[in-house]
Amino acid sequence: MARLRQKRPSISGMRRQERGPMDQYGCVRWQPKELPAGETEESLQEMKRQMLQLYAQFGMAGAEKGEFQRWHENTYMLQRCDLNADPPLSISKIKDDWPFLFSLKGLFSHFSELTGISILEKLPAAIEQRSKTIIEYFEQHKTKAVSEVLDAYQEVNGSKAICIILCLLAHFNENGIFLKADILPLCLPMTTPSLFALGVFTCVFVISSCICSPAFVQFIVGEPLSADKWMMSIEGTIVMGPHNNLLNGVAATFSAYYVFNLQYPKEASSTLEFVQRAFCGINSQTGSKAEKRHKLNAPVCTLLRKLLDFELMG
Structure with missing residues (x-):
């Protein structure tokens, strides 16, 4: 990237x-x-x-x-x-x-x-405000991939933010951001304790990977929505975590693209742009952080419009 x-x-x-x-x-x-x-x-x-x-x-x-x-x-x-x-x-x-x-x-x-933007104020408030509409919309407009996410989501114990991110990835047919379990050992520094041995459900947010294999939506142990800790990988190395609070992980992942001048990866560009526009309120009319894109993201704009119509009709 x-x-x-x-x-x-x-x-x-x-x-x-x-x-x-x-x-x-x-x-x-x-x-x-x-x-x-x-x-x-x-x-x-x-x-x-x-x-x-x-x-x-x-x-x-x-x-x-x-x-x-x-x-x-x-x-x-x-x-x-x-x-x-x-x-x-x-x-x-x-x-x-x-x-x-x-x-x-x-x-x-x-x-x-x-x-x-104070992302720790903006992002949680926006997700809380819009999560019900987004989840209800996807429940009524399911694809096979979105259905799998929603079927696994438990509102009491699951992370609402991670559920929405997974639904967006499925909707846009993307598979970036999260790290595949069998790639993880290549990224962990020698000082990182074995999370397998600890039995920790951990989500790894991938920012920029030097590994050729694609980064799929998976977790180290257990089901995706069971994770209770997170880490961040940039350029193939774990640079943050493990931390609690998955919503902070989403905020940190998004922030890192801006702070470190990174382009949105092709495998998650629409999902990240949706987060940018719908949750963080960054609505630039020209340009993009996605590679080779200089216009507004049509799939993102379409989903935003459909969600607005769905909310008005609800």
Whole structure:
């Protein structure tokens, strides 16, 4: 999967840039051009060093310590310089330089700066508001694949968000995002405990895989809707998790495409664009994060229109 990049700008001499209209990828602060008030290049680099020391001492738990939030927000410009580098830096290099971008707090904070959207507020509220309509629509307009998802879904114990994502994947005849169980060992770092041995139902969200095999909708153990933990894989390596709360996993997966300048994969482009438009409110009229697509996604627009009609008639 290709990564979208711009030429890396220098920090010195950057002029003020106001939060302006969203560009074609829904970003409002793609590359800030003004240093934070009262800061210099040297002070920002010192904040970066302090965060690296924090990570070395506490790991990802450092995101909850001391001055982290202020350091993370103030160094947003430096983060974007590295993320927008041309040629692009590898995910492993980004993780070495900015490890807290792979924490939930750091990832969601960066996404909020980049898009102007608080995804932990927007996504759950939108799914809660629209889930009943979406599930009822699919119950009345079943395909074989959608039926299999709905038959396995248990409203009491199942994840509503994962059910909807699986229904969308089935509806659009896509199979991306989740990792096939027999591919997983190739992605797990040596330090990751055996989830098979632990008997954990874990969902793996695939962002960008260096493995040739396609990423199908499957889980490590048990049925898809039985998962209670999640991990994220980018470029063939697990970079986040295991974590609880599958809805946070959906939010983190979507955020990562924007934060790390990744194109929607062909195997899940319509599903991700539906999440983008219906749940996150990013409704750019031109361009797309899907490869080689510069117009609105017709299947997504059709489903959105049908859902609106279904809701009005209900």
